[in-house]
Amino acid sequence: xxxxxxxxxxxxxxxxxxxxxxxxxxxxxxxxxxxxxxxxxxxxxxxxxxxxxxxxxxxxxxxxxxxxxxxxxxxxxxxxxxxxxxxxxxxxxxxxxxxxxxxxxxxxxxxxxxxxxxxxxxxxxxxxxxxxxxxxxxxxxxxxxxxxxxxxxxxxxxxxxxxxxxxxxxxxxxxxxxxxxxxxxxxxxxxxxxxxxxxxxxxxxxxxxxxxxxxxxxxxxxxxxxxxxxxxxxxxxxxxxxxxxxxxxxxxxxxxxxxxxxxxxxxxxxxxxxxxxxxxxxxxxxxxxxxxxxxxxxxxxxxxxxxxxxxxxxxxxxxxxxxxxxxxxxxxxxxxxxxxxxxxxxxxxxxxxxxxxxxxxxxxxxxxxxxxxxxxxxxxxxxxxxxxxxxxxxxxxxxxxxxxxxxxxxxxxxxxxxxxxxxxxxxxxxxxxxxxxxxxxxxxxxxxxxxxxxxxxxxxxxxxxxxxxxxxxxxxxxxxxxxxxxxxxxxxxxxxxxxxxxxxxxxxxxxxxxxxxxxxxxxxxxxxxxxxxxxxxxxxxxxxxxxxxxxxxxxxxxxxxxxxxxxxxxxxxxxxxxxxxxxxxxxxxxxxxxxxxxxxxxxxxxxxxxxxxxxxxxxxxxxxxxxxxxxxx
Amino acid sequence: xxxxxxxxxxxxxxxxxxxxxxxxxxxxxxxxxxxxxxxxxxxxxxxxxxxxxxxxxxxxxxxxxxxxxxxxxxxxxxxxxxxxxxxxxxxxxxxxxxxxxxxxxxxxxxxxxxxxxxxxxxxxxxxxxxxxxxxxxxxxxxxxxxxxxxxxxxxxxxxxxxxxxxxxxxxxxxxxxxxxxxxxxxxxxxxxxxxxxxxxxxxxxxxxxxxxxxxxxxxxxxxxxxxxxxxxxxxxxxxxxxxxxxxxxxxxxxxxxxxxxxxxxxxxxxxxxxxxxxxxxxxxxxxxxxxxxxxxxxxxxxxxxxxxxxxxx
Numbered sequence: 051x052x053x054x055x056x057x058x059x060x061x062x063x064x065x066x067x068x069x070x071x072x073x074x075x076x077x078x079x080x081x082x083x084x085x086x087x088x089x090x091x092x093x094x095x096x097x098x099x100x101x102x103x104x105x106x107x108x109x110x111x112x113x114x115x116x117x118x119x120x121x122x123x124x125x126x127x128x129x130x131x132x133x134x135x136x137x138x139x140x141x142x143x144x145x146x147x148x149x150x151x152x153x154x155x156x157x158x159x160x161x162x163x164x165x166x167x168x169x170x171x172x173x174x175x176x177x178x179x180x181x182x183x184x185x186x187x188x189x190x191x192x193x194x195x196x197x198x199x200x201x202x203x204x205x206x207x208x209x210x211x212x213x214x215x216x217x218x219x220x221x222x223x224x225x226x227x228x229x230x231x232x233x234x235x236x237x238x239x240x241x242x243x244x245x246x247x248x249x250x251x252x253x254x255x256x257x258x259x260x261x262x263x264x265x266x267x268x269x270x271x272x273x274x275x276x277x278x279x280x281x282x283x284x285x286x287x288x289x290x291x292x293x294x295x296x297x298x299x300x301x302x303x304x305x306x307x308x309x310x311x312x313x314x315x316x317x318x319x320x321x322x323x324x325x326x327x328x329x330x331x332x333x334x335x336x337x338x339x340x341x342x343x344x345x346x347x348x349x350x351x352x353x354x355x356x357x358x359x360x361x362x363x364x365x366x367x368x369x370x371x372x373x374x375x376x377x378x379x380x381x382x383x384x385x386x387x388x389x390x391x392x393x394x395x396x397x398x399x400x401x402x403x404x405x406x407x408x409x410x411x412x413x414x415x416x417x418x419x420x421x422x423x424x425x426x427x428x429x430x431x432x433x434x435x436x437x438x439x440x441x442x443x444x445x446x447x448x449x450x451x452x453x454x455x456x457x458x459x460x461x462x463x464x465x466x467x468x469x470x471x472x473x474x475x476x477x478x479x480x481x482x483x484x485x486x487x488x489x490x491x492x493x494x495x496x497x498x499x500x501x502x503x504x505x506x507x508x509x510x511x512x513x514x515x516x517x518x519x520x521x522x523x524x525x526x527x528x529x530x531x532x533x534x535x536x537x538x539x540x541x542x543x544x545x546x547x548x549x550x551x552x553x554x555x556x557x558x559x560x561x562x563x564x565x566x567x568x569x570x571x572x573x574x575x576x577x578x579x580x581x582x583x584x585x586x587x588x589x590x591x592x593x594x595x596x597x598x599x600x601x602x603x604x605x606x607x608x609x610x611x612x613x614x615x616x617x618x619x620x621x622x623x624x625x626x627x628x629x630x631x632x633x634x635x636x637x638x639x640x641x642x643x644x645x646x647x648x649x650x651x652x653x654x655x656x657x658x659x660x661x662x663x664x665x666x667x668x669x670x671x672x673x674x675x676x677x678x679x680x681x682x683x
Numbered sequence: 684x685x686x687x688x689x690x691x692x693x694x695x696x697x698x699x700x701x702x703x704x705x706x707x708x709x710x711x712x713x714x715x716x717x718x719x720x721x722x723x724x725x726x727x728x729x730x731x732x733x734x735x736x737x738x739x740x741x742x743x744x745x746x747x748x749x750x751x752x753x754x755x756x757x758x759x760x761x762x763x764x765x766x767x768x769x770x771x772x773x774x775x776x777x778x779x780x781x782x783x784x785x786x787x788x789x790x791x792x793x794x795x796x797x798x799x800x801x802x803x804x805x806x807x808x809x810x811x812x813x814x815x816x817x818x819x820x821x822x823x824x825x826x827x828x829x830x831x832x833x834x835x836x837x838x839x840x841x842x843x844x845x846x847x848x849x850x851x852x853x854x855x856x857x858x859x860x861x862x863x864x865x866x867x868x869x870x871x872x873x874x875x876x877x878x879x880x881x882x883x884x885x886x887x888x889x890x891x892x893x894x895x896x897x898x899x900x901x902x903x904x905x906x907x908x909x910x911x912x913x914x915x916x917x918x919x920x921x922x923x924x925x926x927x928x929x930x931x932x933x934x935x936x937x938x939x940x941x942x943x944x945x946x947x948x949x950x951x952x953x954x955x956x957x958x959x960x961x962x963x964x965x966x967x968x969x970x971x972x973x974x975x976x977x978x979x980x981x982x983x984x985x986x987x988x989x990x991x992x993x994x995x996x
Contacts, residue, residue, distance in 0.1 A: 613996045636992030640955040659953045662996070665904040 051204040054197045059096040061190040062148070062156045063089045066140055068182045069160035072167040072175060073133055081134060085141045092144030101147055112142040129169035136163050149629070150198045157187045185221045192217035258333065260295055260478065260503065261302040262445050262459040272497050273329075275482060276337055277550055278372075279493035280324035287376035289340035289504065289516070290482040290496060294355040298396050301443060303463060303478055308355045309387035314514075316343050318378020325493075327369045327550070334360045337481060337496075339374035340516065346371040355477065355514075356380065380506075380514040391475030391508060398467060399447035406471030416474045416510050420517070423468055427522040430454060432461070434523035458483075461519040462503040475508035479516075490547040613658075613668060616676055620654060623683045650683045688893040689948060692719070695744050695884045696946075703740050703874055703881065705867075706860035707733065713855050713963055714741055714829070716942040718890070719897055722852025722935065723808050723828040725793075725967065732857045734831040738789040739878050741829075745890070746883025748823070750782030751789045752804075754796035756839060760803035764813045778815065783807050786823050786887075793830040794840040804828070805847045825890060845926075845970050852935050853960075854967040893945070901941040902951040906994045910954055911936055914961060917987050918969060923978060926970040936964045954993030961988060 066089055070077075077085065095101045103111070115138030122131040140159040143152055164183055168176055192213065196203060205213065278290070295303040324339050336350055336358040344352075348370040349361045409422045435455040440448035446464045449456045462478050469476035483502035485494035504518040520526060607615065624633045628646055637645075639659065643652035657676055661668045668676070696715055700708040710726070714737065717724040726734045742749035752763055765781030782788060783804070790796075790804060807813050808828050812821045830851070832843070848854075860868065868874070911933055918927030928936075940956040947956070966980040 611996065617995055636989060638953065638955045638958065638993045639995065640953055641958070655953075660949075660951065663904045663907055663951045663953050664902055665906070 051206055052210055053202070053204045054193055055096070055201065055203075057210070058153060058190065058193045058197055059093055059148070061186060061193060062153055063093050063144070065157055065160045065183060065186040065190060066144060068179055068186055069140075069163040069167075070137070072179050073137070073163060073170065076130060076133070076167075076170055077137060078134065081137060081141075085137050088141040088144040095145060096148065101145060103142070103145055105146065108142050108146045112139050115139070115142070129166055133163055133166040133170065136166065150194060153190065153194050153197075157190055161187065181225065184224065185218070188221040188224075189214060189217045192220070258293065259302045259304045260459050260463065260480070262449070262456065262463050272499060275496045275498050275500065276326055276328040277493050277495055278324045278326050278339070278485070279491070280339075281322060282487050283322075283339075283376060283494075285484075287340075288484050288494075289376070289479075289502075289518075290337050290485070290500075291340040291342065291356065291479060292335045292337045292481040293479075294353075294357050294506075295478040295480060295503075296355070296391065298394060298463075298467070301396060303466075308353060309390045311354050311382055311386050312384025314354065314356065315381045315383055316341055316375060316378045317381055318375040321373040321375040324372045324374065325369055326372055327367070328364060330365045330367060332365065334362075334364055336360050336364075336370065336372075338372045340376060340479075340481070341378040341380060342372055342374040344373050346373075382508075382512040382514065386475070386508060386512055388475045388508065391477055392470050392473065394467065394470050398471065399444055401447055401451055402468060403471065406468055409468070409472040416507065419472045419474050420469070420507060423465065423472065423474075424517075424522065426468075427461075427465070427519055432456070432523050433525050434458075434461075434520060434529045458503045458520045461523065462505050465505050465517065465519040469505070469507055477506050479504050479506055483518075488547055488550070490544065491550045493550060495546055495550075612673060613662065616658070616668075616673075616680070619680050620683070623680060624651070627683060648683070650679050654679045654683075688889065688896045689945060691885050691889045692893050692946065698881075698884060699740055699744055703878060704733070704737060706864040707737060707857060710737055710855055710857050711741070712946065713853050716939050716946065716960075717853050718745070718825065718827050719894055719942040719945065720852060720935075720938040721825070721827075721894065722938070723830070723850065725848070725851040725854040726829060726831040726857060727834050727854055727967075728831070728856040728858070729835055730833055732859065734829075734857060735789065735791060736873075736875060736878065737857065738787070738829040738831075739875070740881060742787040742789075743878055743881040744884050745787070746885060746887070747786035747825070749787045749789070750785030751791065752782050753791050754793050754800070756795055756797060756841075758796045758800050760800050761815075763800065763804055764807065764815055767816060778818075778820070780820075783813060784820070784822060786825055786827065788826075788828045790828055790830040792832060794832040794842055796841065798841050798844075801841065801843060801847065804830075805850055809850055825887065825894075845968075848967045849929060849931060851967065852939060853963045855963050897941050897945045900950050901944050903937055903941060904951060907940070907952045907954065907957065908937075910991075910994055911940070911957055913991050914957065914987065915965075917991060918965070918984075921983070921987075923972055923975045923983060924969055925972050928965050928968050932965055932968045936960060939964050954995075958988060958993065 070085055074082065091102075116135045119131040119135040119138065122134075136159050140156060140163065143156050143159065146152070148156075160183060164176075164179055167179075196205075196213065276290075293305060294308070295305050296308060297304055297306045318341065321343050322339070326337060328337060336345060336348065338345065338358055342356060342358060345358055348368065350358045351361065352358055405426065409419050409426070412418055412422045430450060431454060432449070433455045434457060436457055438453075439445075439456055440453040440460070442448070446460065446467060449460045450464050466476045466478055480501070480503050482496050482500045483504070484500050485496035487494055502520070504516060504520070506514045506516055509515055523529070610618075620639075621633050624642065624646070628648075632646060633642065639655035640652070643655045654676060657672050657679075658668070661672055692715060696708075696711055700711050704711055714724055718741075726737070728734060739749070752758070761781070763781050763783050765779050765784065767776040767778050769775075770777040793801060793804070796804075803813075807822060811824070811826055812819055814820075832840075859865065915928045915933040915936070918924060921927060936957065937952075939960045940952045943956040943960055944950075944952045962981050962984050966984055969980045969983065971978055971980065
């Protein structure tokens, strides 16, 4: 015959040992031997039925240990002190007498310690510990359910084998289930909270061809274009490059294969790294940060004009890494086919020809002419607008001289046309400008209505220089790039962060990413500093919250009649001393006194009933006496 | 000697259950409560467990007159109540009192008597008087009937109708004595002889005083009234029952709870009093639906007790 209690003690010790495994090297020198020693010592104590610590001392020790480690908690380092505190608790638990819930506590602490260890360090061994712990805890729980029915229960070996075999089914099945989830979860591309971010498939946004004047107004499209995780950028660097349009044809700007030229050289500061999470789309243009140098995590072709085109369809969720140096110079080595970037096949209005001729006369170099163009744009007092737009075949002319309102396509195409007329090679670059930086997740959220077009001109020394004519609009500061800001509420921001985490952690599933996510949990706590709470403010806030909770608790406690309070206290005390089963709802007080054969309980029942069932309230004297009795129970 | 009317009563219970009726404390207590509440007791158990012994011992210890009726199928009402006989010397009819004219009447195997005879006894129980040949005779006070019946035997019996069962305050079994006790009884034999020697421990005056004390001093609070009402009311709409507990049943429960409280030395009734007596007072009053005849009434009541917790605040 094997006693279940003995076996349960063995499991408790084993589970404790497994949970300590992954944190062994991180534990304090003082705590480590204690924790390790507590396992055999606890087992020995259980065998003997004698325990070294009286209960009050054990509780005190646990509290002291927890307080000690709680004081070491800083925002930068939460995991390690918490794990230490839990190890202290478990050590004390192992060395004290164990009833059913104490075993449960040990199991729960073991699971938490293992979970906590993953915040400190994560390696392949974690999976092994996890599997071992799942088996240990499940079997322990099965034994515990048997144990609570009869504390002295013993089983024969065959019976026990049968029990353990049945108990093993549970963790085995859950492991299988885990494997299934491992495969299934990363493939669900829609998180549950998607209803907060309804997806609307729009047409406005990045387009392969551009025809200003074809619409009299454009509507905002808040559909998500992509998210880009990386550092926050200065406003002048937030240009997300997607495609280059280099030829006009029938009133539209389109892309022709660019002429061969020497490989470009990017000269500039250290590149920054952005992780881009594009939404599924039908074309194959990869959105990069302007002046991209290379991309990783996707197969692509890079054209001479710095366009990244994926080789495979982008109709699924994925992510890729972009190295880019915003503000870098794009130097072309060798010859450039200048004529290609000077071609104008469409008819241009006489006013524009006249203007271009004036600019030509001002000087020969590209720099002089570009300056003159900029001066012209500023002097025209153009405004950025999305409605009441000029339209028709002469839309650009109307925009420049009459209506003076338009959006980026008008500005950019007007500029390119004038620049080419004035003999400066130029091309249009399509992409996005701006985006909302989400400090919670550390990424830019870029929607389709951030789509933008700007211009690149070729300087005399074969350098492609970015010019954004839209910035010369009289209202550029308030509209361009800033236009999204006010509309993104905190709730949306939070929902989007969750969405982003889902995409990042689940949809584009990757073990390395998961692990770094765990590690960065500590860092994200540090990010809370952006709330700008002064030092010590957290303690004040915490103290206030605890205070409010305490007051609320006291008020609701006071509000109850004193009889109800006494009863509640009695119940707590009886359950604590005689076990949970001693107080079943519906049992009378006198009955409980008899069952427990406890003089204080009987006396309590006598006095309490004496008042209640004589239809009167307790007198102060009786109340005091009952209180005193309660203390003795 | 203190003036407490409780002491002689407790003395009786203690003496009987300690010396003569070991292992029957519960039955003795219930019998005393029945007596204190002025009701009648129905002992339901198989023969040979000491039903008659209990009744005899009680009669002796209480110093009450005792009459015994052994019920058979040919027992006539006049065998119980008595009858008039012609007295030749005086040349007139003289009324001969039957066994019912005693303080304590034991009706053994009451379910063997014909319904006619049963109802004569039950009428005496309810009215505390008998009417014979147009003349009404009062029965002595206190008056208590202890009836016994064997629930197992069915052949040649006339089960008591529910309306008549309702007149018994308490129904209880006796049960087998504890192992050690039964061994002792086996060794020493029946204690019937000893019972004859029990000295009266209680006078009728003391009994009357105790009854008065219970009526006047033991308080039945609002909450207990509410509790009793709840326990009674839930039987009335119960899906397994054809009829629940009558108002008489509720009164009986309250009365016996008072006696119970009195015996425990309290001047107020507590929920435990009611709970302890709920089965004994109420079980025999329930009428089960025909399809549920096989159910145990006590189990139904136990489940009702579970569902209706005692008031605590």
